Amino acid sequence: MAAANRFPQVESWSVEFTELGKPQPVLPSYKWSSPVENMACSNPACAGGGFAMGPLYAELIASRRTDNGANGESIPCGGSEFAGRKPLGKTCQNRATVKITVTYRPGK
Numbered sequence: 001m002a003a004a005n006r007f008p009q010v011e012s013w014s015v016e017f018t019e020l021g022k023p024q025p026v027l028p029s030y031k032w033s034s035p036v037e038n039m040a041c042s043n044p045a046c047a048g049g050g051f052a053m054g055p056l057y058a059e060l061i062a063s064r065r066t067d068n069g070a071n072g073e074s075i076p077c078g079g080s081e082f083a084g085r086k087p088l089g090k091t092c093q094n095r096a097t098v099k100i101t102v103t104y105r106p107g108k
């Protein structure tokens, strides 16, 4: 189920996503007005990685907070690096900073 439907008590979303790592130290940032759940990792050598934001939303809403901190939270990719099909034995070091701000519907 889409996160927006899982959290009907949320009236508005602001999600800022910034990825850090490869191929550039600072990768493009995104800002959404909806709870985007997954982003692919930008590291060209990474396989099986990506950034799952659903757990961040669940934790925030469960605790009734309106944001996840002034600087958001940093989450690791956790994929593995490959050269072609050959594993390099390295965990992808890309990370993403996710800053979430929500407002709640009155009375919910």
Ligand SMILES: [Zn+2]
Pocket (backbone or CB within 6 Å): 041, 042, 043, 046, 047, 049, 050, 077, 078, 079, 080, 092, 093, 094
């Ligand atoms: Zn990765």
